[in-house]
Amino acid sequence: MEQVSMEMKKGPWSPDEDSKLIHSISLFGQGRWNSLAHVVGLKRSGKSCRLRWLNYLQPNLRRGKITPQEQLLILLLHFRFGNRWSKIAENLPGRSDNDVKNYWRTKVQKHAKELHCEINSQQFRHFLLYQWMPSLLAQQIPTSSSSELIVTENNYSPNNINTCPNVNVISSSMDSFVTEDDSNIWNNLSSFEDGINISHDFSTPSDMTLYNYSSHDEDDQYYCHNYWASAEMLSLDEMDLWL
DNA sequence: AACTACCTCAACCGCGATAGC
DNA sequence: AGCTATCGCGGTTGAGGTAGT
Structure with missing residues (x-):
């Protein structure tokens, strides 16, 4: 189950949180997002981690304007x-x-x-x-x-x-x-x-x-x-x- | 320079689908 | 079969940035 929401941080991600998530994924791969967050001490929901990775952190993402x-x-x-x-x-x-x-x-x-x-x-x-x-x-x-x-x-x-x-x-x-x-x-x-x-x-x-x-x-x-x-x-x- | 309106996009939410027990 | 956890998707919001006045 998702951890109690009052314990979860929301809003913009800090560079430190980003690096923790990247590190966690490098160790364990994608999936089981709640566990990934917990392992590296991220106070984020699994949902939030998944979204951050897919929309922002994962390699080969294209930034900038839509051509x-x-x-x-x-x-x-x-x-x-x-x-x-x-x-x-x-x-x-x-x-x-x-x-x-x-x-x-x-x-x-x-x-x-x-x-x-x-x-x-x-x-x-x-x-x-x-x-x-x-x-x-x-x-x-x-x-x-x-x-x-x-x-x-x-x-x-x-x-x-x-x-x-x-x-x-x-x-x-x-x-x-x-x-x-x-x-x-x-x-x-x-x-x-x-x-x-x-x-x-x-x-x-x-x-x-x-x-x-x-x-x-x-x-x-x-x-x-x-x-x-x-x-x-x-x-x-x-x-x-x-x- | 200050204010306002508009734009962009990261992030959240709710919900349905699926997996696992 | 039923319950719970997790995932993934689409809709929406709002903070920060930018352009216009």
Whole structure:
């Protein structure tokens, strides 16, 4: 059982507590968090220790801002997994579920609020797909102009999103995207981090975007970028097939 | 310089799932 | 089968930092 809460320290961790926890994990490994804390004299709950380790102390965690590539992945994976932050974080090396959750709450939810959209509404999903995601792609390849052009021509903005043509039409395709078999998203990826030898026959925007993220080759990224941009020119029927 | 509003993110909480006895 | 401990997840909070006025 957890130790009596009045004995437990709460709040920010001190460097000394951090080093005790790291030392304890180096000796005994992860798991049995209450015992780990007790062994090295940490007055912390097992829960608190686990959280501190997973979100802050464990090696290979990435600090700093979420990159445009990571943002793209979060948006795409959220379409598929919903608020399953740990599931999304599994696909973002070095990021914790807390990082993903914080990004979603501070950036995405805020944006939905500014647009006067429900976070899960068709309008907001459409905005993500046709404006936000292409703009994130454009940030990755600043020398290319096509996505910037697309966004400009669409002329989406917080003020006119509700009047954009077709804004209410896409939801059924999104629903099928969300319920698609999880494994499909990786169909064209041999590995996440260094997936280089991959077919260019993307079947969905998610495949393309994930490939773009995984590729370190500028030509490949440019290809992906234009592929995405060209999707904007497809009819909605064709888009349904993609999604 | 001082104040305020907003943002970021570390940490906590509650709850359901699972394991072990 | 039932109870208890532990784990893991998603939701939420709030302290500290930063930008704007």
